[in-house]
Amino acid sequence: MDDKTSPESSKVAGVSSQPAHETVEMTTTSKEHVAGPDVGNEPPSFAQSQLHTIIRRQIARPRDGSGVKVSKRPSRFANLPIELGFAGWGKVQWTALSHDELAAAEAKLRDADEKVLGHWVGAAVVGNDLLGSVFYAFPAVAVVAGIYSPISLFVATCILFIFRPIMVELASAIPVSGSNYMYLLNSTKRFAALAAATVTLLDNVATAVVSAATSTVYIQGEVDLPFSPIWLTILLLILFSIVAVAGLKESASLAFVILALHIATMLALMISSAVSWGVHGNAILRHNWAIARAPDTAGALKSIFYGVCLSFLGMTGFECAPDYISSMKRGRYPLVLRNLLWPAVFLNGTLMLLAFASLPYSEIAGSPNILSQLGYVVAGRWLRIWVTVDACVCLCAGILTGIISNIALFERLTKDRVLPKFVMHPLPRSGAQWVSILAFLIICCVLFLTTGGKLQIVSLMFTTAFLAIVGLFALSFLMINFHRSRLPRTPRTSVWLGFFALVLTLVMLGGNVALDPRTIAYFAAYFAVLFAILCLFANPVTPLQWAYWMLDQVSVLHRRTGLAQRIVLAITRFRRKPVACLIKTDQVDELLEMILYVQDNEPTSCVKLIHFYESSIDAIPSELEANMHIIDEAFPHITVDLLFVQAPFTPNAIEALSHKIHVPRNMMFMNSFSDSFPYGLDEMGTRIIGL
Known part of the structure; x- marks a missing residue:
């Protein structure tokens, strides 16, 4: 890559590549025009009108591009070197992508594009959590909603249909x-x-x-544990963390088998319960209604409302569907959501109604393993054992799903430079990312133990997390419509539906807080700690700058120059990772917005402005190089380079350039594109940062 500005670049910038003596002559002419030319004189040429700016920049910027852009503004560091964080001058570079580089990039992208999940298998991967959530949702809802639990579960399932078009548009x-x-x-x-x-x-x-705690409840219902159930829950979490460390990954085929087993178990339970209801009649249901119904309509509505708020515990798993979009075949995602919702509508309310028709209310309200108890009453011990085995299989799969989903989340955060690279360090044999698994296990154990091992509190926190996520779907939908309205997507959904979904989520969250105020306290505490840790990892420069400022304020420590140097080196190390901005025009306001975004969101001091052109340099915007120098001078803490790339603007070219300049595609930023753009965001692999 040539670091020197070519003659063509001088032409593009609007700067004439003339000898020095001609420049002096132009200076005289320019001064005559500035002094006030007569009305009849010819107006100055473009080169003459820009000459003072050019001379000023040549004084400020060394001709060889060396040195540091130290600002003359007052510094907050009165006693230590003020060069902290100042960057070097930017350069203009030219490069071209060869046919071999483009071919290698195409092969790499083709190998990475693994869209293998259809709408049935894709639904099975997520459906195990959604349909398996009946094991821990039913006991919690029964305590709150009582005899109205079937209604609450049905209404909560129907509410999720409001979020389906929102999630489809987001994924599009x-x-x-x-x-x-x-x-x-x-x-x-x-x-x-x-x-x-x-x-x-x-x-x-x-x-x-x-999942671990509920599995413990079902095991405890069949065998007498020689120790506290809390330790069995911890043991299950440790066991499946070891399984993940051993290299076991999520399998779509295995998920399909587990879901088939669960559906078969639920069908056997429902058929047996329906037969038992037909044989024994409505006596048990009438008795439950008589002793558990509310005294008035207001009480009934209140029970149904609180039941709906908590019934979203039985919908958990639905929020995980977007995590598998990259692995789904095109056009299958809406079908996956459909395949998830309709079985939940049929299963949740119906199964709870069958439970109230077969079991006394005292057994339902006081039993943490309602479904195994239901199986025992309607068919005998064989169905109880079957339901218990199915519960353990589904719930243990839920433990593994939580671990694997967390690995995927940490991997995404590591790629985006939020978490350090050692988090994704693999083991030599299994390739498992043990640091992320260990961190997840520690968080799980701390959360469970600090709640006293109480499943009710953790379940309410689970419901709060679920509602927060679906509420964020609505918020993301509104943000994309407001900030990224040009992004192509289909179908389009009314923004009023997004507002309604957001308000509805806030109401449901309020209901959960009213049920048990401790829930929001626990959730807020864990959220604050984890959010602070992520922010610290995402931008370690800010706390280091605070440390440098404190060092500057304490005069006794001024002699500890080694400590100051180590802080400066640490800041420099974090800020030297470059990002790239893909630009199309030379509009200075657009360039400024991009640099401001980087300054506010990425702890870097190196930004590469990249412009693609295919053949002729005449198509390059004329003021791009000149405006790049303005931007570079305006940000003394950031080195702004300009790179012209001779190649078509395609995903293959983006990948080839990423390999060449050592900037990942996800750290390349661009503005929104319209329907006429031939590629999607998943193909480009870049980040959208502008309208």
Whole structure:
């Protein structure tokens, strides 16, 4: 790559490549025009009108491009060197991508494009969590809603249909895995995306903990444990963490088999319960209604409302569907959501109604393993054992799903330079990312133990995390429509539906807080700690700058120059990772917005402005190089380079350039594209940062 500005670049910048003596002559002419030419004189040429700016830049910027852009503004560091964080001058470079480089990039992208999940198998991967959530949702809902539990479960399932068009449009606009983190990262600031990542992390943790604790309840119903159930829950979490460390990964085929077993178990249970109901009549149902119904309509509505708020515990798993978009065949995602919702509508309310028709209310309200008890009453011990085995299989699969989902989340955060690279360090034999698995296990154990091992509190936290995620779907939908309205997507959904979904989610969250205020306290505490950790990893430069400032304020420490140097080296190391901005025009306001985005969201001091052109340099915007120098001078803490790339603007060229300049595609930023753009965001692999 040639680091020197070519003659063509001088032409593009509007700067004439003339000898020095001609420049002096032009200076005299320019001064005559500036002094006030007569009305009849000819207006100055473009070169003459720009000459003073050029001379000023040549004084400020060394001719060889060396040195540091030290600002003359007052510094907050009065006693230590003020060069902290100042960057060097930017350069203009030219390069071309060869046929071999483009072919290698095409082969790499082809190998990475693994869209293998159809709508049935894709639904099976997510459906195990959704349909398996009946094991821990039914006991919690029965305690709150009582005899109205079937109604609450049915209404909660129907509410999810409101979010289906929202989720479909989000996936169409940003068809990449990562759920709300990726939606908000591409539509607003990184800070909001990290908040979404924190909620997703809590959801994964709650999935694993609630699955392990509920599995313990079903095991405890069949055998007498010689120790506290809390330790069996911890043991299950450790066991499946070891399984993940051994290299076991999520298998679509295995998920399909587990889901088939679960559906067969639920059908056997429902048929047996329906037969028992037909044989014994409505006596048990009438008795339950008589002793558990509310005294008035207001009481009944209140029970149904609180039941609906908590019934979303039985919908958990639905929020995980966007995490598998990258692996789904095109056009299958809406069908996956359909295949998830309709079985839940049929299963949840119907099965709970059958339970109230077959079991006394005292057994339903006081039993944490309602379904195995139902199987025992309607068919005998064989069905109880079958339901218990199915519960353990589904719930243990839920533990593994939480671990694997967390690995995927940490991998995404590591690629986006939020987490350090050692988090994804693999083991030599299994290739498992043991650091992320260990961190997840520690978070799970701490959360479960600090709640006293109480499944009710963790379940309410799980419901809160689920509602927060679906609420973020609505928020992401509104942000994309406001900030990225040009992004192609189909079908289009009314923004009023997004507002309605967001308000509805807030109402449901309020209901959960009213049920048990401790829930929001626990959730807020864990959210605050994890969010602070992610922010610290995402931008370590800010706390280091605070440390440098504190060192500057304490005069005794001024002699500790070694400590100051280590802080400066650490800041330099974090800020030297480059990012790239793909630009099309030479509009200075557009360039400024891009640099401001980088300054606010990425702890880097190196930005590469990249412009693709195919053949003739005449197509390059005329003021691009000149405006790049203006931007470079305006940001003393950032080195702004300009790179002209002779290649078509395609995903293959982006990948080839990424390999050449050592900037990952996900750290290349661009503005929104319209329907006329031939590629999708999943093909480009870049981040959208502008309208």
